[in-house]
Amino acid sequence: MRRTTALKILAYGYLFLLAGVLLTPQGRRDLREFLGAGILIGFFLAVAWFRDRPRAAAMEAEARKLGLRYSEKDAFEMLEEPFLLFRRTRRSYGDVDNVLFGTWHGFEVRVFDYEYMISENNWRRLSGAAIAIPGGWPTLAVRPETLVTAAGDQLALPGIEFESEMFNRAFDVRSDDPEFASALIDARMMEWLLDHAPRPGFEISGRWILGYRDQVQPWQVDSVLSMLESFVDRIPRAVRSLYPEALPPRPDAYR
Numbered sequence: 001m002r003r004t005t006a007l008k009i010l011a012y013g014y015l016f017l018l019a020g021v022l023l024t025p026q027g028r029r030d031l032r033e034f035l036g037a038g039i040l041i042g043f044f045l046a047v048a049w050f051r052d053r054p055r056a057a058a059m060e061a062e063a064r065k066l067g068l069r070y071s072e073k074d075a076f077e078m079l080e081e082p083f084l085l086f087r088r089t090r091r092s093y094g095d096v097d098n099v100l101f102g103t104w105h106g107f108e109v110r111v112f113d114y115e116y117m118i119s120e121n122n123w124r125r126l127s128g129a130a131i132a133i134p135g136g137w138p139t140l141a142v143r144p145e146t147l148v149t150a151a152g153d154q155l156a157l158p159g160i161e162f163e164s165e166m167f168n169r170a171f172d173v174r175s176d177d178p179e180f181a182s183a184l185i186d187a188r189m190m191e192w193l194l195d196h197a198p199r200p201g202f203e204i205s206g207r208w209i210l211g212y213r214d215q216v217q218p219w220q221v222d223s224v225l226s227m228l229e230s231f232v233d234r235i236p237r238a239v240r241s242l243y244p245e246a247l248p249p250r251p252d253a254y255r
Contacts, residue, residue: 058218059098059113066222068102068111075099078112078130083203083210084141084157084174085114085128104225108132111221114212127221128212129228135207137243138177140184144199145172164190170199183238192234202231 056072063070074096079086086094094116101110114126141157157174160181167190175181185193193200196213203210211228 055113055218056098059100059221062218062221063100066100066104066225068100068104068109071099071101073097073099074112076101076110078110081208081210082139082205083208084143085126085201085203085210085212100221105229107229109225111224113215125215126212127214127216127224128210129224130208130210131228131232132207133204133209137204138175138180140175140177140181140204141173141201142185142193142203143172143174143201145170146199160185162190167194170194180239180243183242184235186236186238189234189236192230196227200227200231202228 060070060072076099078096078099079094094114096112096114098113099110100112103109109129109131111127111129114128115123117123139157157176158178160173160175160178162168162173162182162185164187167185171193173181173185198214200211200213202212209228209232211224211231213224213227216224
C-alpha cells in the first residue's frame with residue numbers, strides 16, 4: 001500500500017475511533033490524548049501532500065507541453081492490466097498516479113508513475129509508458145534481472161533462453177509463445193536493450209506494449225515515450241510475417 005494512502009486510511013480510522021471515544025464517559029476524559037494523536041497524523045499527512053504535490057504539478061505542466069491530458073490518479077485502472085510488472089503488487093502494495101494520456105507521434109499513449117513496496121520502508125519508483133496496438137499478439141515480458149520477482153511470478157509464463165549469455169544474465173524473457181519471443185528479440189534488439197543504463201523493461205499484453213525504467217524527472221517524461229517508441233520501431237520484420245493478424249501501428253517503420 002502506498003505511504004500516502006496508508007496515512008489517509010490511518011486518518012479515517014482515527015476519526016472513526018474518535019467518534020466512538022466521544023460517546024463514552026471514559027473516552028471523553030482521554031480526549032486530550034486522542035487530539036494529540038490527531039495532530040501527529042495531520043502533520044504526516046501534510047508532509048506527504050507537500051512531498052507529492054510539486055511532482056504532480058510538474059507532470060501536469062509536462063502533459064500540456066506534450067499535447068497530452070493529465071490525471072493525478074489512475075483513472076484507467078492500469079493496475080488491473082495483466083502485466084507481470086503489476087502482478088504481485090496490484091492495489092495492496094503498489095500505486096499508479098500522475099497519468100498522462102492522449103495521442104503522441106500518432107500513437108495512443110499513457111504515461112505514468114508507478115510505485116510499489118519491495119519490503120517494509122523500502123519502495124521502488126518507476127516511470128512507465130504504454131502504446132496501444134490492435135491486439136492479438138502473444139504475451140511477452142522482457143524484464144531486467146533487478147526486477148525479477150518470486151518463483152511463482154516467474155512461472156506465470158515460460159522462460160525463454162537465448163544464445164547470448166550476456167543477454168540472459170541481464171534480462172529475464174518470458175512468453176506464452178517461444179517462437180514469437182525469438183522472432184522479436186533478435187540480435188539487433190538484444191544489442192539495443194543491453195546498451196541502456198539503467199536497464200528498461202518491456203511487456204506486450206492484450207492491446208498494449210508497455211515500457212518502463214527507473215523513475216525520471218517530470219521534464220524527462222518524453223524520454224520514456226521515446227524509449228518505448230524506439231522499442232516498437234525495432235521490432236523485426238519477421239514478426240510481421242509470423243503474426244500478420246495484429247500489426248502494430250506504423251508498420252512502415254519496421255525492419
